[in-house]
Amino acid sequence: MTGAERAEGPPGEAAGLVSRALAGLVDAFVVAGLGLAVQLGAGALRLLVSGPPFRLPDPPVWLSGLCGWSIALLYLAAGWVVTGSTVGGRLLGLRVTGRSGSLPGVLRALSRAALCLLFPLGLLWIPVSRRRASVQDLVLATTVRYDRM
Secondary structure, three states: OOHHHHHHOOOOOEOOHHHHHHHHHHHHHHHHHHHHHHHHHHHHHHHHHHOOOOOOOOOOHHHHHHHHHHHHHHHHHHHHHHOOOOHHHHHHOEEEEEOOOOOOOHHHHHHHHHHHHHOHHHHHHOOOOOOOOOHHHHHHOEEEEEOOO
């Protein structure tokens, strides 16, 4: 077994806490970039409609939070439905599936994304679980496995 296989785990093995946390960190940066792109797009639209000067929108804090949460929810769910992985998951060789190995459907992926955003501490169950399952995995019958894509 090579050093990379030991660090990441063999294909098909359930992913551990560190790999999943690092993937989540990468995904947080992707979501922040998407949020910035949305803000720049809104500023550009404002410039086209009302003319110079260019200014970024300054929405209330609750609206910014709601938009950021929505972007994160849709980003995570779309990645899991389409390929079983997000950008962070791909970089770390992770894939989310149902226990049978199939990709999660839209409802399950949206539910999992919402649970991950509302209760990120659910990841702390991974080291305790024999299956390396987070609370989200247990509730929704999903699993995160190493997958060399």
